[in-house]
Amino acid sequence: MKIEDEKSFDTLTDKEYKYGFVTDIESDSLPPGLNEDIVRAISKRKNEPEWLMEFRLKAYRHWLTLEEPKWAKVEFPPVDYQALSYYSAPKQKADMPQSLDDVDPELLATYEKLGIPLGEQEVLAGVANVAVDAVFDSVSVATTFKKNLEELGIIFGSFSDAVKDHPELVKKYLGTVVPYKDNYYATLNSAVFSDGSFCYIPKGVKCPLELSTYFRINAANTGQFERTLLVADEGAQVSYLEGCTAPQRDENQLHAAVVELIAHKDAKIKYSTVQNWYPGDKDGKGGIYNFVTKRGHCRGDNSKISWTQVETGSAITWKYPSCILKGDNSVGEFYSVAVTNNMQQADTGTKMVHIGKNTKSTIISKGISAGKAQNTYRGLVRVQETAENARNFSQCDSMLIGDRCGAHTFPYIDVNNPTAQVEHEATTTKIGEDQIFYCNQRGLDTEEAVTMIVNGFCKEVFRELPMEFAVEAQKLLGISLEGSVG
Amino acid sequence: MALLEIKDLHASVADKPILKGINLTIKPGEVHAIMGPNGSGKSTLSNVLAGNEAYTKTAGQILFDGQDIDELAAHERACAGMFLAFQYPVEIAGISNMYFLKAAVNAVRKYQGIDQLDAMDFLDLVEEKKKIVKIRSDLLERAVNSGFSGGEKKRNEIFQMAMLEPKLGILDETDSGLDIDALRIVADGVNALRSPDRGFLVITHYQRLLDYIVPDHVHVLVNGQIVKSGGKELALELEDEGYASWVAE
Numbered sequence: 001m002k003i004e005d006e007k008s009f010d011t012l013t014d015k016e017y018k019y020g021f022v023t024d025i026e027s028d029s030l031p032p033g034l035n036e037d038i039v040r041a042i043s044k045r046k047n048e049p050e051w052l053m054e055f056r057l058k059a060y061r062h063w064l065t066l067e068e069p070k071w072a073k074v075e076f077p078p079v080d081y082q083a084l085s086y087y088s089a090p091k092q093k094a095d096m097p098q099s100l101d102d103v104d105p106e107l108l109a110t111y112e113k114l115g116i117p118l119g120e121q122e123v124l125a126g127v128a129n130v131a132v133d134a135v136f137d138s139v140s141v142a143t144t145f146k147k148n149l150e151e152l153g154i155i156f157g158s159f160s161d162a163v164k165d166h167p168e169l170v171k172k173y174l175g176t177v178v179p180y181k182d183n184y185y186a187t188l189n190s191a192v193f194s195d196g197s198f199c200y201i202p203k204g205v206k207c208p209l210e211l212s213t214y215f216r217i218n219a220a221n222t223g224q225f226e227r228t229l230l231v232a233d234e235g236a237q238v239s240y241l242e243g244c245t246a247p248q249r250d251e252n253q254l255h256a257a258v259v260e261l262i263a264h265k266d267a268k269i270k271y272s273t274v275q276n277w278y279p280g281d282k283d284g285k286g287g288i289y290n291f292v293t294k295r296g297h298c299r300g301d302n303s304k305i306s307w308t309q310v311e312t313g314s315a316i317t318w319k320y321p322s323c324i325l326k327g328d329n330s331v332g333e334f335y336s337v338a339v340t341n342n343m344q345q346a347d348t349g350t351k352m353v354h355i356g357k358n359t360k361s362t363i364i365s366k367g368i369s370a371g372k373a374q375n376t377y378r379g380l381v382r383v384q385e386t387a388e389n390a391r392n393f394s395q396c397d398s399m400l401i402g403d404r405c406g407a408h409t410f411p412y413i414d415v416n417n418p419t420a421q422v423e424h425e426a427t428t429t430k431i432g433e434d435q436i437f438y439c440n441q442r443g444l445d446t447e448e449a450v451t452m453i454v455n456g457f458c459k460e461v462f463r464e465l466p467m468e469f470a471v472e473a474q475k476l477l478g479i480s481l482e483g484s485v486g
Numbered sequence: 487m488a489l490l491e492i493k494d495l496h497a498s499v500a501d502k503p504i505l506k507g508i509n510l511t512i513k514p515g516e517v518h519a520i521m522g523p524n525g526s527g528k529s530t531l532s533n534v535l536a537g538n539e540a541y542t543k544t545a546g547q548i549l550f551d552g553q554d555i556d557e558l559a560a561h562e563r564a565c566a567g568m569f570l571a572f573q574y575p576v577e578i579a580g581i582s583n584m585y586f587l588k589a590a591v592n593a594v595r596k597y598q599g600i601d602q603l604d605a606m607d608f609l610d611l612v613e614e615k616k617k618i619v620k621i622r623s624d625l626l627e628r629a630v631n632s633g634f635s636g637g638e639k640k641r642n643e644i645f646q647m648a649m650l651e652p653k654l655g656i657l658d659e660t661d662s663g664l665d666i667d668a669l670r671i672v673a674d675g676v677n678a679l680r681s682p683d684r685g686f687l688v689i690t691h692y693q694r695l696l697d698y699i700v701p702d703h704v705h706v707l708v709n710g711q712i713v714k715s716g717g718k719e720l721a722l723e724l725e726d727e728g729y730a731s732w733v734a735e
């Protein structure tokens with residue numbers, strides 16, 4: 001092969017997954033395997049208080065009694081939980097970086113490559129209006145804007161810091177939305193979670209910045225089990241972004257995160273995710289298993305929680321961001337785009353549980369499958385006896401590209417109050433040859449045409465995303481659909 | 487050099503032969519009209535020219551601007567300056583007309599090695615071209631052809647043509663569905679785009695369009711073949727006599 005050929009081949013694979021590089025960094029890892037000693041060791045490394053170690057151990061013991069869920073429409077070989085390492089931390093100069101200057105330059109370079117603004121000057125220069133907490137493998141490596149946020153009483157940073165600095169808050173809220181017994185992966189996470197983000201917005205404060213966590217898996221054979229806990233106190237408002245990437249590796253990597261959101265009276269939380277974990281290669285080799293439990297609790301009256309997700313990565317996605325609408329007049333929203341190409345599988349959707357009076361929920365789901373991928377929407381709308389005048393509107397649209405992929409919709413509806421109004425609409429379309437030709441005839445090549453048409457299809461979801469994210473999401477969509485036609 | 491040269495073109499759709507030996511040459515600056523009964527192959531011809539993969543060219547040769555068109559994919563033909571105003575323009579949900587056109591204009595410019603238009607320059611171009619077909623601004627903000635009336639879709643096609651400034655404009659029954667005033671406006675628009683280096687192939691059923699867009703040549707397409715060619719007066723003859731003498735056999 002000539003050198004030029006090699007180069008062009010490189011750019012091709014780069015395009016396929018441009019975040020596939022590995023950072024060469026020393027890390028402090030626990031040996032593979034899972035038992036009570038490992039759970040204790042994780043807790044010790046992090047100098048955790050006794051109650052938290054107990055929480056972990058309870059979860060671990062419960063996990064031993066559970067079996068992996070089998071109901072999702074995904075297929076994968078059994079995960080060997082004993083072969084995984086449950087803790088990996090990049091070695092730092094100091095124990096915890098106090099400012100960006102203390103962060104390993106290799107790490108900063110990694111985030112720069114990923115296009116994540118960790119330098120505060122970028123924000124000051126008006127380039128980005130986000131405060132970022134970056135999580136590398138298991139630990140949070142840098143949080144920007146901590147000081148500015150502190151002045152408003154906002155706590156935003158790594159979960160570990162929160163355990164040290166605000167143990168009472170963590171103790172009060174941890175596990176109150178996703179109990180440690182919730183499900184197989186959430187229970188596992190409760191036992192071995194390493195780090196993640198914590199965020200508390202005090203009464204009446206409207207957070208002036210987008211808060212963002214950026215997750216990156218680097219180490220091989222490591223599971224990433226981060227834990228996010230976000231509390232908006234009475235009347236508080238916050239918009240939170242989450243992005244994720246991982247290196248390209250031949251073996252599958254496990255990601256089992258838990259996210260808990262709590263909205264008190266009159267509070268509003270908007271949580272957006274752009275998930276772009278490595279999806280594996282064309283033949284289904286490698287890729288992330290993304291088994292995530294995300295749930296929001298509209299605890300107070302008139303509260304609102306809105307989930308927006310754009311899922312383009314991962315070999316397997318198993319994820320149902322949900323809302324428990326407990327407060328009267330509370331509102332839950334779920335906007336989702338899930339793209340699967342090649343051998344990817346996604347089983348995703350939401351649960352809306354109406355408990356309070358006049359609670360409202362909206363579900364907009366767009367599933368796109370190409371190649372031999374399988375894409376499933378699974379959603380539950382439950383209206384409990386107490387939920388007088390509950391309203392739900394669900395719309396689930398699927399788009400197929402080619403004829404070897406599949407789209408499936410499983411809407412479960414469980415209504416226990418006669419005043420409820422529940423509406424469900426679903427469509428499945430094949431991307432039209434005539435639409436592609438129309439775009440071709442205006443000068444767009446077929447990949448651009450498909451990206452354009454799919455972007456149009458996802459419009460209702462993309463417009464819910466914060467500006468910078470929407471642009472990113474559209475680009476990602478184009479990248480993940482590359483090679484899906486022709 | 488001819489702008490378009492079609493030699494003994496045969497083409498089929500779904501294995502069914504439709505075009506059976508078409509010969510046609512369009513020189514820069516010329517307007518050619520094609521008339522013919524329903525199902526005779528007019529839209530098939532425009533699709534084959536534009537490179538729609540649902541249609542198969544089985545024999546013959548097409549040269550566009552001197553280049554064998556077989557070498558070019560549909561989008562490359564468009565970028566090289568061929569524009570098809572569709573008989574039935576398709577809808578694309580969720581993508582605004584403006585966004586779509588900006589992508590199209592820049593794709594063509596990129597192919598031709600011209601600088602991309604930024605948002606401001608693009609808007610200036612839109613303002614200039616809007617006048618040509620008097621298209622309403624709200625149609626430009628709406629999703630491509632979504633919920634447009636039949637006439638609005640046709641007008642939008644000509645607006646797109648004005649924006650893309652092609653070398654060859656193929657108009658497939660652009661007049662069908664237009665009201666009397668709109669017909670005049672659209673025809674004026676096309677006339678405004680006529681120039682010594684641009685050619686047009688106008689497919690129509692009605693002589694009236696040709697009163698406004700006066701053709702240099704008129705061809706009668708019946709059953710996949712051009713059975714008669716002549717000057718603009720041929721259209722008048724057809725208006726009187728129809729296609730009976732050719733279809734009868």
Ligand SMILES: Nc1ncnc2c1ncn2[C@@H]1O[C@H](COP(=O)(O)OP(=O)(O)OP(=O)(O)O)[C@@H](O)[C@H]1O
Binds near residue numbers: 502522527540
């Ligand atoms: N996809 C297809 N499958 C089968 N037959 C087709 C297909 N597309 C076109 N045809 C047939 O090809 C023939 C020519 O169609 P074409 O659309 O070119 O006619 P036309 O001259 O444009 O007619 P009109 O004046 O009605 O627009 C018709 O008999 C039509 O039914």
Ligand SMILES: [Mg+2]
Binds near residue numbers: 529530573
């Ligand atoms: Mg036709």
